[in-house]
Amino acid sequence: MTTSTDPAHRTLHLALETDGAGAHPAAGHELSDTSHPTDPPDRGVGPGGLRRTVTAAETAGFTLVTFADEPLPPDRGGWRLEAGTRAAFVATLTDRIGLAPTLHTTVTEPFHLATQLAALDHASRGRAAWVVGAANGPDAQATVGAVPLDDQALRREIADVIDTARALWDSWEDDAVIKDVPTGRFLDWRKVHHVDFEGARFTVKGPLITPRPPQGQVVVLAPAGSGADSRADIALVTAPDAEGVAASAAAARQAGAPLVFAELEVALDAAVPAAERLARLAEAAPWPPAGRLRHVGSPTELTGLLGELAASVDGVRLHPAVLGTDLPVITAQVLPALAAGGLHRPPRPGATLRDTLGLPRPANRFAATATTTS
Numbered sequence: 001m002t003t004s005t006d007p008a009h010r011t012l013h014l015a016l017e018t019d020g021a022g023a024h025p026a027a028g029h030e031l032s033d034t035s036h037p038t039d040p041p042d043r044g045v046g047p048g049g050l051r052r053t054v055t056a057a058e059t060a061g062f063t064l065v066t067f068a069d070e071p072l073p074p075d076r077g078g079w080r081l082e083a084g085t086r087a088a089f090v091a092t093l094t095d096r097i098g099l100a101p102t103l104h105t106t107v108t109e110p111f112h113l114a115t116q117l118a119a120l121d122h123a124s125r126g127r128a129a130w131v132v133g134a135a136n137g138p139d140a141q142a143t144v145g146a147v148p149l150d151d152q153a154l155r156r157e158i159a160d161v162i163d164t165a166r167a168l169w170d171s172w173e174d175d176a177v178i179k180d181v182p183t184g185r186f187l188d189w190r191k192v193h194h195v196d197f198e199g200a201r202f203t204v205k206g207p208l209i210t211p212r213p214p215q216g217q218v219v220v221l222a223p224a225g226s227g228a229d230s231r232a233d234i235a236l237v238t239a240p241d242a243e244g245v246a247a248s249a250a251a252a253r254q255a256g257a258p259l260v261f262a263e264l265e266v267a268l269d270a271a272v273p274a275a276e277r278l279a280r281l282a283e284a285a286p287w288p289p290a291g292r293l294r295h296v297g298s299p300t301e302l303t304g305l306l307g308e309l310a311a312s313v314d315g316v317r318l319h320p321a322v323l324g325t326d327l328p329v330i331t332a333q334v335l336p337a338l339a340a341g342g343l344h345r346p347p348r349p350g351a352t353l354r355d356t357l358g359l360p361r362p363a364n365r366f367a368a369t370a371t372t373t374s
Helices: 027-034 047-060 083-091 110-123 138-142 151-169 242-254 274-282 299-309 323-340 353-357 365-373
Strands: 013-017 064-067 098-104 129-133 177-180 185-187 219-223 234-237 259-268 293-297 315-320
Touching: 013 259, 013 323, 027 274, 027 323, 047 064, 047 083, 047 323, 064 083, 064 129, 083 098, 083 110, 098 110, 098 219, 110 151, 129 151, 151 219, 219 353, 234 242, 242 259, 242 293, 242 299, 259 274, 259 299, 259 323, 274 293, 293 299, 299 323, 315 323
Parallel strands: 013 064, 013 315, 064 098, 098 129, 129 219, 219 234, 234 259, 259 293, 259 315
Antiparallel strands: 177 185
């Protein structure tokens, strides 16, 4: 394992949210002020900006990048490529960083969701992950002709979709594909299974149309407290202070989460002090609290905060206020300082995301059944 209950021997995994120009609603304004006139117009949201951001994160040693998404266009206006498409685009441009699109359990067919993620794991050679989304507002649900679910039904839907995806990823045993040229057989049909899952709002027979992912199971990240802690590989903890993060992390572990990541918004001193930058951005749009821990200040102070968080969590997902401004400071100053202190280690080329996180590759449930009944 790459993590330990002893803080002195922890490796703190770092994830980076890459949606749009940054977490601040006015992030695009700062980019416009600081961009060179010859920069391409897709900076921060299109393929060029996405490639630059993910490449910078991988070079710096981030464990994974995430791609936020919603069924509706961004609140701040503009546009975004669908998260799974963004992850697939950078899959062949990278070789060690994990790729985690947000796919929503409430508005996505579970079979297609599982297929898309399995395909991403194949394309990235075992670096796919899934941030479990659950968009449930009236406008979001209207995109699929549905109405919002109550809390109990929403928790059931999240659980059903995760369970279905995991069953579908197991529907092909690891050695189902045989490619037997003399007999002309591509696969052993006895090792491809129907899942026959019946949820509250859907049924799935299976099997998946894609062979089992290289990781066996794609890494699943879900918000802590959503009812998915025991089903996820990583629980995402949201709290406004370090004490709250520690308490929420302990609760997520008690609920069965193997790993816990804290959510952290950051605005860092750069050419302009962070507080001054935020004051300028506030003239265009406020940055309302989202319940997450937020750091505004120096990269040295951020390094100290991350060291403090390492006592209670396995990783941190960073939400930079403005990617184009804050990410270069993080990569140049924060990650090297963490590495020098032995708190951070970058993924090795060719490693699967499970390898990097220290998560075991799960056994196939159908193979175990076949062994016990044969």
